[in-house]
Amino acid sequence: MSDFCDPVMEAVAEVFCNGGDFVDMILAAKEAACMGINKIQLADLIKRVLIEADLYSPEAEELLILTVAQESQGGTYLRQLGNGPALGIFQMEPATHDDIWENFLGYRESLGERILDVAGMFNGPDSKELEYNFRYAILMARMQYYRRREPLPAVNDVKGRAVYWKIYYNTPSGAGTVSEAISNYERYCRAV
Template identity: 45%
Template sequence: MPINKDQLRTLIVQPVLAVLDLPAPDVAENLLMGTAAHESHLGDYIQQVGGGPALGIYQMEPATLNDCYVNYLDYSTRAALKAKVDGFLAAQPVGSDGKPDKSAQLATNLAYATAMCRIRYYRAPGALPSDPNDLNGLAAYWKQYYNTPLGAGTVDQFIADYNRFLG
């Protein structure tokens, strides 16, 4: 059964975006909601169908999570943003090093997964669509920067899932 869209929006996505305080929160809000609607049908799938590595409502792969840290958040000039993101980590689950298992938390921690999805989009080289209600623009942005041009998802599928789960 999917997560209630209104609760996801108001209890998770909006508060996380407020803490991160990055540009275009209204556009990012609809982009994140659309990503969750398409990638996991708002939580129907927490682990990638078919046994792939993607986890959570945004179906982020651990390699993508790692890349967000190694090639972006771990730079000292972004320490404040990293601290905000890491502030969403829960004490559990932990890895073998005794520290929070960030990859596992993509599946178990909605706020952390939301923060990481926003960071993934924030790092994208293209500007977000200017209109938060431009569904075609949001879908094209998702396809280019989240699913990637070589990914199996399509703009039409994103739009259909957005309308189905968020309409």
């Protein structure tokens, strides 16, 4: 059985075991087939990239996993729906990308060079890379949190991570909610 079929069969089996009918099983299969990147591989990539860039902590890993779950439904979307400006699995807007470089990394030359090196970017920062360079998207999402003075929430504090995401990534004026972020984390990326 292919890797594609595994989550579909798991979704159907779960519905069946919980007494769901045929229509529920079809809907579960359809939803599972449309989910984003394999959550185990995505979490592994996040961890490996953070370690390589010397930016790893379990708290940072979990915060980025929650962020990708909320922002792109676990990597389902690479461009913002409705022709918005956000790009990549973390749905970072080019303006945010540019602000990180101008007001944070621009004053931390060695950190900026490390980001570009680990991301395999040799022509300088470019927000277009967020869409298809997963390494760069991971590192730029990490920078959005890294530049904050407040400590990252504990690994076991899902609500704390969702609140932190809301304040520092989505912003208080953003459309996302803490409860939505928790729900999407549980749905797309929990138990990695």
